Amino acid sequence: MTFTHSLYPDNWSEIAIxxxxxxxxxxxxxxxxxxxxxxxxxxLTRSQRRxxxxxxxxxDRNPANNHRANLIALCSACHLLYHQGGKSNVSPGQLSLW
Ligand SMILES: [Zn+2]
Ligand SMILES: [Zn+2]
Known part of the structure; x- marks a missing residue:
C-alpha cells in the first residue's frame, strides 16, 4: 500500500470515506x-478485493485540491483508466488506496 503523505491531507481518509x-x-x-x-x-482473493x-x-488530478466538487468515487479499474493516456503527474503507484 502506498500513501503519499505529502500530497494528501491529514484527514484524507475522512474525506474519502x-x-x-x-x-x-x-x-x-x-x-x-x-x-x-x-x-x-x-x-475473495487479494486481487478480487482490489x-x-x-x-x-x-x-483535476491534484490530490491537494479536496474540494467536494473535485472528488468522485471510482472502482480501481475505472480509476486506472482516468489516469491512463492523459498527462498526469501522478502515477497509479502514487495513488492512495483510499
Ligand atoms: Zn468503475
Ligand atoms: Zn485519481
Whole structure:
C-alpha cells in the first residue's frame, strides 16, 4: 500500500470515506458495487478485493485540491483508466488506496 503523505491531507481518509458513503459504495462511472470497510471479504482473493475497492479520484488530478466538487468515487479499474493516456503527474503507484 502506498500513501503519499505529502500530497494528501491529514484527514484524507475522512474525506474519502464521506465521498464513498455518498456514492453508496458504488463506482460513479460503471456502477460497480464495491465493498464497504468491515464487510467480510475472506471469500475473495487479494486481487478480487482490489477490484471491489472503491477509490476517490480528483478531477483535476491534484490530490491537494479536496474540494467536494473535485472528488468522485471510482472502482480501481475505472480509476486506472482516468489516469491512463492523459498527462498526469501522478502515477497509479502514487495513488492512495483510499
Ligand atoms: Zn468503475
Ligand atoms: Zn485519481
Amino acid at each position: 464521506a465521498v464513498k458513503q455518498e456514492a453508496k459504495w458504488r463506482c460513479q462511472k460503471c456502477g460497480l458495487q464495491c465493498i464497504p470497510p468491515g464487510e467480510k471479504t475472506s471469500h 477490484v471491489y475497492t472503491l477509490q476517490v479520484h480528483h478531477w
